[in-house]
Amino acid sequence: MxxxxxxxxxxxxxxxxxxxxxxxxxxxxxxxxxxxxxxxxxxxxxxxxxxxxxxxxxxxxxxxxxxxxxxxxxxxxxxxxxxxTWSASEVREAAEEAAESLADESRIRSDPTDGYASLIEAGVTKAGEGEGPSYDVSVERAGDGNDYEISADGAGTVCMHVMEEKSAEGGVFVPGADGGSSGSIPEYDLTATVEGGAC
CATH class of the missing domain: 1.20.20 (F1FO ATP Synthase)
Incomplete structure (x- = not known):
């Protein structure tokens, strides 16, 4: 079972x-x-x-x-x-806290398939620690954009909208294979909002 x-x-x-x-x-x-x-x-x-x-x-x-x-x-x-168990208000509060934490630091652009789903799930699980079991938290990407449906144990669903903006601080330095050239992976500043219901 x-x-x-x-x-x-x-x-x-x-x-x-x-x-x-x-x-x-x-x-x-x-x-x-x-x-x-x-x-x-x-x-x-x-x-x-x-x-x-x-x-x-x-x-x-x-x-x-x-x-x-x-x-x-x-x-x-x-x-x-x-x-x-989770309640609808606990899911909403954990999602809002996770949305705030996304802005704490710049991030490398999301994975093309998963997007920021894994990052958001980790944030919701951490924010909701003690509110309900972590294995009940579910974050699903809605479509190809940066909208994510967050739910936990059927207690309610909220939608998180994530917006990206290229970081003014640059990106992650990557040394070149020949030792002479170099490049960087751009980082993005994220902001997010949470709304009740599905995306």
Missing amino acids: SEHGFGAITGSAYMAVVVFLFVIAAAFLVLALVGPYRLYWRSRPQAARQPSDAALTAGRVVAFGIAGVFVFGGCSVQAGIDER
């Missing part, structure tokens, strides 16, 4: 656990707030040796504590789920 399929199954299982933990927490919270056991003992005659008010208060405090433990457990599992 693929990592993606495995993640989807465990994600559903984790959500079931979260719901279960919150339901149990809610039950203990109701028990603490309403105190049905208090109503039960008060309905019985004094000869039934009903517990003191202090004992009933202690029981309510314990019920609150148990509810808190289950709430904490549910929140912890939910946080784990968030780390294993």
Whole structure:
């Protein structure tokens, strides 16, 4: 089974656990707030040796504590789920951060086939570290230009438009084979914008 399929199954299982933990927490919270056991003992005659008010208060405090433990457990599992899945806003934020990082330094012109897809994917993965699994990030070149569709685990798709401008700093120096001549590979300054939806 693929990592993606495995993640989807465990994600559903984790959500079931979260719901279960919150339901149990809610039950203990109701028990603490309403105190049905208090109503039960008060309905019985004094000869039934009903517990003191202090004992009933202690029981309510314990019920609150148990509810808190289950709430904490549910929140912890939910946080784990968030780390294993992407949301549409996380994809957008990671893409925008990756777009900003493209302008940090000049680049050699993109590969004719891949374009800047690999570079963008690395940037999105780095920017989204901790938001979701890196293997769910997908960057596809749209057409022959410099438009790229970015998605992650089906959480949403954004389009990054990359613009090239020849760098004023020149390029990468390449020595000639005969040792006398030389040349350079031009570098380009990149700017990028991100829009919601497919390109």
